Amino acid sequence: xxxxxxKPKPLVKKLLSSYVICAALLFVGLEAVGSxxxxxxxxxxALSPYKSANRSWVWWNVRDFGRLxxxxxxxxxxxxxxxxxxxxxxxxxxxxxxxxxxxHKSQLLEDLLQEKFNRNYHTFAFALGGEMVSDxxxxxxxxxxxxxxxxxxxxxxxxxxFMDSALPSAASTEVYKYMSxxxxxxxxxxxxxxxxxxxxxxxxxxISFTYKHxxxxxxIQHRWAKELFRKLLGYKELELVNSPYHVRKQAFSELPExxxxxxxxxxxxxxxxxxxxxxxxxxxxxxxxxNLKQFNTQLTFLERLLVLSEKENIRIVxxxxxxxxxxxxxxxxxxxQNYLDxxxxxxxxxxxxxxxxxxxxxxxxxxxxxxVHLNTRxxxxxxxxxxxxxxxxxxTAAIISQxxxxxxxxxxxxxxxxxxxxxxxxxxxxxxPKSATVQDIVKLAGPHHSDIGSGLHILTYPLADGSWxxxxxxxxxxxxxxxxxxxEPKSGFEK
Amino acid sequence: MxxxxxxxxxxxxxxxxxxxxxxxxxxxxxxxxxxYIFYMTWKPVFILLILGLTLVNYYLGFAVHKxxxxxxxxxxxxxxxxxxxxxxxxxxxxxxxxxxxxxxxxGLPPASLPFKIILPLGISFFVFEFIHYVxxxxxxxxxxxxxxxxALFASFFPTQIAGPIKRFQDFIPQFLAPAKxxxxxxxxxxxxxLLGLFKKVLIADNLSFFVQGxxxxxxxxxxxxxxxxxxxxxxxxxxxxxGYTDIARGSANLFGYKVPIxxxxxxxxxxxxxxxxxxxxxxxxxxxxxxxxxxxxxxxSKWLNYRNLIITMTLGGxxxxxxxxxxxxxxxxxxxxxxxxxxxxxxxxxxxxxAAFESQVGKVxxxxxxxxxxxxxxVFFRAETNTLALQMLSKMLxxxxxxxxxxxxxxxxxxxxxxxxxxxxxxxxxxLLPLLALAHIAMGYINKTNLIERTPKFAKIAWCxxxxxxxxxxxxxxSPRFIYFQF
Numbered sequence: 001x002x003x004x005x006x007k008p009k010p011l012v013k014k015l016l017s018s019y020v021i022c023a024a025l026l027f028v029g030l031e032a033v034g035s036x037x038x039x040x041x042x043x044x045x046a047l048s049p050y051k052s053a054n055r056s057w058v059w060w061n062v063r064d065f066g067r068l069x070x071x072x073x074x075x076x077x078x079x080x081x082x083x084x085x086x087x088x089x090x091x092x093x094x095x096x097x098x099x100x101x102x103x104h105k106s107q108l109l110e111d112l113l114q115e116k117f118n119r120n121y122h123t124f125a126f127a128l129g130g131e132m133v134s135d136x137x138x139x140x141x142x143x144x145x146x147x148x149x150x151x152x153x154x155x156x157x158x159x160x161x162f163m164d165s166a167l168p169s170a171a172s173t174e175v176y177k178y179m180s181x182x183x184x185x186x187x188x189x190x191x192x193x194x195x196x197x198x199x200x201x202x203x204x205x206x207i208s209f210t211y212k213h214x215x216x217x218x219x220i221q222h223r224w225a226k227e228l229f230r231k232l233l234g235y236k237e238l239e240l241v242n243s244p245y246h247v248r249k250q251a252f253s254e255l256p257e258x259x260x261x262x263x264x265x266x267x268x269x270x271x272x273x274x275x276x277x278x279x280x281x282x283x284x285x286x287x288x289x290x291n292l293k294q295f296n297t298q299l300t301f302l303e304r305l306l307v308l309s310e311k312e313n314i315r316i317v318x319x320x321x322x323x324x325x326x327x328x329x330x331x332x333x334x335x336x337q338n339y340l341d342x343x344x345x346x347x348x349x350x351x352x353x354x355x356x357x358x359x360x361x362x363x364x365x366x367x368x369x370x371x372v373h374l375n376t377r378x379x380x381x382x383x384x385x386x387x388x389x390x391x392x393x394x395x396t397a398a399i400i401s402q403x404x405x406x407x408x409x410x411x412x413x414x415x416x417x418x419x420x421x422x423x424x425x426x427x428x429x430x431x432x433p434k435s436a437t438v439q440d441i442v443k444l445a446g447p448h449h450s451d452i453g454s455g456l457h458i459l460t461y462p463l464a465d466g467s468w469x470x471x472x473x474x475x476x477x478x479x480x481x482x483x484x485x486x487x488e489p490k491s492g493f494e495k
Numbered sequence: 496m497x498x499x500x501x502x503x504x505x506x507x508x509x510x511x512x513x514x515x516x517x518x519x520x521x522x523x524x525x526x527x528x529x530x531y532i533f534y535m536t537w538k539p540v541f542i543l544l545i546l547g548l549t550l551v552n553y554y555l556g557f558a559v560h561k562x563x564x565x566x567x568x569x570x571x572x573x574x575x576x577x578x579x580x581x582x583x584x585x586x587x588x589x590x591x592x593x594x595x596x597x598x599x600x601x602g603l604p605p606a607s608l609p610f611k612i613i614l615p616l617g618i619s620f621f622v623f624e625f626i627h628y629v630x631x632x633x634x635x636x637x638x639x640x641x642x643x644x645x646a647l648f649a650s651f652f653p654t655q656i657a658g659p660i661k662r663f664q665d666f667i668p669q670f671l672a673p674a675k676x677x678x679x680x681x682x683x684x685x686x687x688x689l690l691g692l693f694k695k696v697l698i699a700d701n702l703s704f705f706v707q708g709x710x711x712x713x714x715x716x717x718x719x720x721x722x723x724x725x726x727x728x729x730x731x732x733x734x735x736x737x738g739y740t741d742i743a744r745g746s747a748n749l750f751g752y753k754v755p756i757x758x759x760x761x762x763x764x765x766x767x768x769x770x771x772x773x774x775x776x777x778x779x780x781x782x783x784x785x786x787x788x789x790x791x792x793x794x795x796s797k798w799l800n801y802r803n804l805i806i807t808m809t810l811g812g813x814x815x816x817x818x819x820x821x822x823x824x825x826x827x828x829x830x831x832x833x834x835x836x837x838x839x840x841x842x843x844x845x846x847x848x849x850a851a852f853e854s855q856v857g858k859v860x861x862x863x864x865x866x867x868x869x870x871x872x873x874v875f876f877r878a879e880t881n882t883l884a885l886q887m888l889s890k891m892l893x894x895x896x897x898x899x900x901x902x903x904x905x906x907x908x909x910x911x912x913x914x915x916x917x918x919x920x921x922x923x924x925x926x927l928l929p930l931l932a933l934a935h936i937a938m939g940y941i942n943k944t945n946l947i948e949r950t951p952k953f954a955k956i957a958w959c960x961x962x963x964x965x966x967x968x969x970x971x972x973x974s975p976r977f978i979y980f981q982f
Contacts, residue, residue: 023960024959201501210968211968218968232926
């Protein structure tokens with residue numbers, strides 16, 4: 001650098017005369033302070049992923065898994081293909097709406113296994129939308145080890161979990177990003193970050209405190225902005241389920257994945273046949289080109305999961321999830337068979353169990369809500385078939401029969417009902433005007449029974465017929481929704 | 496390689512260090528190599544295009560300069576070659592489609608191109624720089640003797656993809672003189688880069704979400720809502736392109752070079768002619784010097800002058816993209832310029848009108864009026880088709896309510912303004928847009944009073960530190976490309 005300055009100055013003095021260099025030094029200093037505070041006084045900055053301002057789907061699962069008092073007997077892994085039967089099956093089985101962010105177990109499977117093995121089981125589900133094999137491994141490697149390890153992992157897989165054109169790399173999913181913040185996944189960085197530049201970004205996040213906590217800062221900023229607009233303009237939390245499609249689309253592209261405790265419910269089916277939506281365009285995009293590199297990378301993650309299970313002495317059951325023939329027809333020629341061959345070979349070599357439930361004779365189209373997801377009746381059927389197959393496999397059956405606790409034990413998870421004296425009923429609540437507030441309900445029925453929300457308030461009220469109402473409110477004034485269910489609503493894993 | 500990526504954050508310091516640690520004689524070569532590497536990070540094969548055009552124009556420059564008899568012939572050849580290349584890569588599909596539309600009424604089968612054409616990045620910019628070069632040599636300027644300097648002029652990486660469109664008379668002497676960099680220049684360069692990134696990642700990218708929602712489905716929104724979308728796009732395109740230009744200028748400054756400014760607070764323009772003196776200045780001056788003036792400029796009769804204006808602006812519109820809505824946008828700008836000239840002439844004959852426009856209220860009204868006619872133009876520019884643009888404009892101009900049809904019932908719904916239970920950017924826009932407008936006015940004041948120079952050092956340090964934080968936090972994984980990259 002040739003300096004133009006009038007008087008020659010020592011190099012350090014000359015460099016410090018630059019306000020940009022001073023700013024860079026100040027920034028490095030602030031990074032060091034931030035890093036030290038976060039290490040030695042973590043409450044000061046509250047940048048822990050467990051207390052993230054952003055509550056993604058996986059955040060709710062991890063939060064509730066952390067609240068478990070004992071390791072679950074069975075853990076369910078999988079993408080939305082597993083999520084759909086999990087919530088749908090329980091919606092049918094319990095005849096009540098299932099609160100997706102808070103519902104992390106399969107009551108149906110627990111009850112079916114209880115019937116077959118005469119023991120009570122705890123299940124926990126890490127079934128998350130878009131979950132790739134790498135995500136399933138990341139969850140297992142971070143959480144399902146040591147004291148928290150289950151006896152059995154039931155992992156629902158499908159070809160999309162191995163190759164999705166919508167994803168640039170294994171590390172690009174919300175689940176993987178989140179798990180990499182709470183666990184150390186650096187041993188597989190080479191596979192998870194597919195390009196040199198992604199690896200560079202990963203390295204930068206390890207060096208820079210700000211870059212590492214970028215999601216936290218973004219979410220905190222979002223929270224502040226929402227609060228500001230709530231105060232200034234009366235902004236209300238977006239009600240995703242009932243919003244027009246274009247608004248939801250906008251919200252997904254714009255807002256970070258942030259779910260309230262009552263943001264999605266799966267209702268029990270009505271008397272009519274459940275509607276079918278052909279979502280073929282979406283899957284045409286996902287399957288559009290065979291990305292062998294991605295496919296092989298995901299296979300290595302499956303192998304890691306199998307090795308981990310062997311090491312931890314966990315029985316792993318892979319379930320090839322049901323798909324419609326329409327969806328199968330979209331896959332590139334030979335792809336499905338190759339996928340099945342590779343998965344079969346891996347499960348055989350690691351002595352795991354593979355259950356192939358992708359059979360139109362067992363799951364005809366009437367069980368599907370779209371080309372890949374089972375509807376609620378399909379979900380119920382899925383767990384019935386699954387429980388039968390688990391019982392039919394001697395090795396798995398032996399493990400399951402040793403797990404859980406005897407059915408005479410008091411530590412059961414069976415449904416409980418609470419009866420309380422109240423005049424409040426569903427008709428009164430449904431008859432409230434749109435402008436009604438929480439205060440109006442308090443005037444009618446007194447204070448709420450409990451608040452099971454986190455971030456948003458979810459107030460519970462027992463109803464005269466023994467069922468329950470859940471009232472969602474962002475500020476204890478406005479009412480976002482009122483939902484009804486048969487059993488007493490609980491927060492998180494208390495459920 | 497985008498300016499707002501980690502790739503560029505590594506590339507720039509490496510080139511910077513190599514440049515300043517090397518002897519003077521190597522520096523042009525270092526920058527030239529870096530510029531070609533920069534270009535090849537997109538599609539390596541297109542390096543042949545930029546190299547080929549550089550060689551051809553370099554020798555044609557000499558041919559134009561040396562030839563006594565065939566000067567004009569060499570110039571014509573150079574222009575045809577450059578425009579032909581641009582036409583082939585950029586307009587072949589458009590010409591094919593337009594021809595098909597013309598042939599359709601006669602029942603003739605549609606034609607299609609037998610091969611796929613990929614539009615090379617930055618072609619519109621470097622082709623215009625080559626044309627400027629050969630035309631100016633024809634007009635009597637000395638050609639560039641140094642081939643690496645000439646090659647660098649067209650491929651200089653900070654300005655390679657989206658300008659500003661440089662002039663070789665300003666640029667080449669900077670290459671040939673020994674490069675110098677002071678601490679002050681370094682500070683200015685980095686501040687410009689940070690400011691450009693701030694404009695891009697924080698303002699333009701966030702507005703793009705909002706804009707996309709409105710322009711993709713205008714039928715869902717009321718006329719008033721669509722005005723808000725048009726305002727938002729006006730600021731999005733300004734902050735996107737001026738952000739890019741700031742990064743380009745800052746990057747060039749790091750090597751001791753100055754490239755021209757492209758924007759001068761365009762939304763403070765008090766008429767459309769003033770707007771074009773403030774918006775994409777390097778393009779508007781290029782169009783003036785190499786299209787409008789050769790057509791006869793304003794030296795001809797009034798109507799020929801108007802014709803030239805309309806031709807210049809229409810072709811300027813088409814330069815932005817091979818689509819009918821860009822052409823209409825350009826035509827609209829031409830008509831506005833003509834209308835403005837007519838109004839100016841009329842105003843001169845009406846003393847009261849002139850006095851009204853020169854009053855403070857008149858000046859503010861002029862700025863507001865100009866901003867709104869520019870926003871109407873942006874609707875043509877941003878909408879994917881003219882049909883969508885006209886649909887939006889008819890609702891905007893009649894302030895039509897939004898119509899929602901469900902279950903066989905039709906009801907009026909003003910979707911955006913009274914309903915703020917929308918994604919966050921929707922309510923944010925009601926604060927953001929007025930703030931951006933105020934920032935525009937504040938920048939006018941800051942520039943006028945030279946406030947930045949007088950700002951204490953600690954405030955500059957704090958500002959830069961905040962910028963570094965913002966850029967690191969908000970640099971998104973999936974940032975949209977700079978809008979002008981597509982041109």
